[in-house]
Amino acid sequence: MPVAVLERTAACDITAADRDSRHPGVGVKVQPPPAAPGDTDLVARLRAGDAAAFAHIVRAWSPAMIHVARYFVGSHASAEEAVQETWLAVIRGIDGFEGRSSLRTWVFHVLSNIARRQGVKESRTVLSSPVDGEDAGPTVDPARFRPAGDQWAGGWRAEAAPRSWGPEAAALNSEVRALLTAALAQLPDRQRVVIELRDVGGLPAGEVCAILDLSPANQRVLLHRARAKLRERLEGYFTGREQG
Amino acid sequence: MTIEPLPCVDVVELLTDYLEGALDPATSARIDAHLAQCPPCVTYLEQLRTTVNDLGSLPAQTLSDSAIAELEAAFGDFHRPPAS
Numbered sequence: 325m326p327v328a329v330l331e332r333t334a335a336c337d338i339t340a341a342d343r344d345s346r347h348p349g350v351g352v353k354v355q356p357p358p359a360a361p362g363d364t365d366l367v368a369r370l371r372a373g374d375a376a377a378f379a380h381i382v383r384a385w386s387p388a389m390i391h392v393a394r395y396f397v398g399s400h401a402s403a404e405e406a407v408q409e410t411w412l413a414v415i416r417g418i419d420g421f422e423g424r425s426s427l428r429t430w431v432f433h434v435l436s437n438i439a440r441r442q443g444v445k446e447s448r449t450v451l452s453s454p455v456d457g458e459d460a461g462p463t464v465d466p467a468r469f470r471p472a473g474d475q476w477a478g479g480w481r482a483e484a485a486p487r488s489w490g491p492e493a494a495a496l497n498s499e500v501r502a503l504l505t506a507a508l509a510q511l512p513d514r515q516r517v518v519i520e521l522r523d524v525g526g527l528p529a530g531e532v533c534a535i536l537d538l539s540p541a542n543q544r545v546l547l548h549r550a551r552a553k554l555r556e557r558l559e560g561y562f563t564g565r566e567q568g
Numbered sequence: 569m570t571i572e573p574l575p576c577v578d579v580v581e582l583l584t585d586y587l588e589g590a591l592d593p594a595t596s597a598r599i600d601a602h603l604a605q606c607p608p609c610v611t612y613l614e615q616l617r618t619t620v621n622d623l624g625s626l627p628a629q630t631l632s633d634s635a636i637a638e639l640e641a642a643f644g645d646f647h648r649p650p651a652s
Contacts, residue, residue, distance in 0.1 A: 373647025379640055386636075387628040404631055411639045415646050462581065469577040478575025485608035486615060496622050504622060523623035529588065540590070548584035555612075555619045 363427050370418050382411060385428065388525045389435050392535060395517040396439035398448045406439040413438065425534075432535045459514070459545065463552035489562035500561065507557040511550050518543060519550035574598045579609050583616055 369377040386407055393403035393410075413434050421430055468484035470476050480486070508516055508524075517536065521527045527535075533543050574582075574595075579602050585591050586599050603610050631639075 373643070375640060375644060375647075378643045379636075382636055382639055383630070387630045390629050390631070400629070404635065407631060408635055408639065412642055415639075415643050462577070464577070464580050466577070469575070476575075478577040480576050480608045486611045488611060489615065489618070493618060496625055500622060501626060504626060508623075519623065523620050524626050525628070526624060544584055544588060544590055548581070551584060551616055551619055552580075554623070555615050558619055558622070559615065 364423070367418065367421060367423065367427055370414075378415075381427075381431075385431065386411075388521055388527055388535075389432065391517055391520040391525060392432060392435060393439040394520075395513055395536075396436070396443040396448070398443070398446050402442060402446065403439070406435065406442050409438050409442075410435040428531075429534055436535075459512070459549060463549055464556075486559065487563055489558070493558070493562050500558070503557060503561055504554060507554050511553060515546045515550035515553075518546040519554070522547055523551070572598065574602050576602075576606060576609050579603075579606070580612055583613055586613075587616070 366377060366381070370381075389407045389410065390400070390403050393406040394400060397403050397406055410431065414431055417434070421427065425433070465484075468481060470479050470481055472478075508520065511519065514536075518532060518538070521532045521535070522529065529540060529543060532538070533540055536543070538546070579599060582591065582595065582599060586596060589596075591599065603613065
């Protein structure tokens with residue numbers, strides 16, 4: 325069967341059934357964040373050609389934009405290209421911005437369109453259906469817990485319980501940085517973009533939901549799965565535990 | 569009032585929701601009760617936090633200086649008043 329080029333926004337969503345089975349009753353409709361205070365002023369300055377205002381948002385927003393672009397395209401270089409193209413579109417299009425969302429949400433919307441188009445041109449495909457195994461199932465190896473029927477069923481088995489990483493883990497060395505960077509690159513696309521925006525980029529949950537068109541519950545599922553995998557990689561590094 | 573215990577295997581799946589404050593108060597209380605008497609799950613939670621902190625200190629990838637300079641020049645060109 326040929327691999328379909330899925331609409332990436334649709335691929336962003338875990339089905340309602342999957343979501344509801346995990347988080348009954350917490351599937352909330354995404355509300356785009358309201359225009360930030362100062363947005364009107366910022367827009368006015370950009371329209372008036374204020375170079376400092378433009379330089380400020382380019383520097384402040386481009387790192388998160390690269391993460392988002394990288395979700396749609398196949399390489400870092402290609403993601404940079406999409407971000408540059410987006411800023412050029414913003415320069416030309418700021419007069420047409422109607423202020424129905426925050427400026428930032430609008431810029432990310434422009435970026436998504438540009439990067440998605442670029443991804444299609446590169447024939448980058450989503451290899452799995454929107455509901456895939458990587459977004460379901462336990463995040464910790466079930467063999468580490470006592471089996472059903474045991475007096476302490478579901479508790480950590482003594483020999484498999486997490487152990488302290490020791491003082492070494494307190495300081496982030498270059499080896500750990502390299503390990504985390506490599507582990508991020510290996511995450512499934514949706515998990516990677518969510519954890520990059522939340523934990524690397526420090527964006528608030530609501531903004532990540534708006535940018536990626538995710539429900540808050542789905543955003544947390546993807547974030548948790550990504551965090552659990554990276555924790556496991558660090559555990560392997562600090563304690564020498566075999567990776568499953 | 570007794571709180572129905574939550575096994576470790578379930579606790580580890582709820583910790584991001586717990587950290588995000590996304591759990592209902594009853595479930596959150598069950599996690600608190602579990603953590604109060606389960607050192608391995610406390611260790612797991614701490615390690616999850618360490619992971620998040622470590623990610624936050626990774627260097628940000630951004631546009632190259634030359635790309636930013638090009639954009640600033642493009643912005644200047646766009647807003648330069650037409651010569652009269």
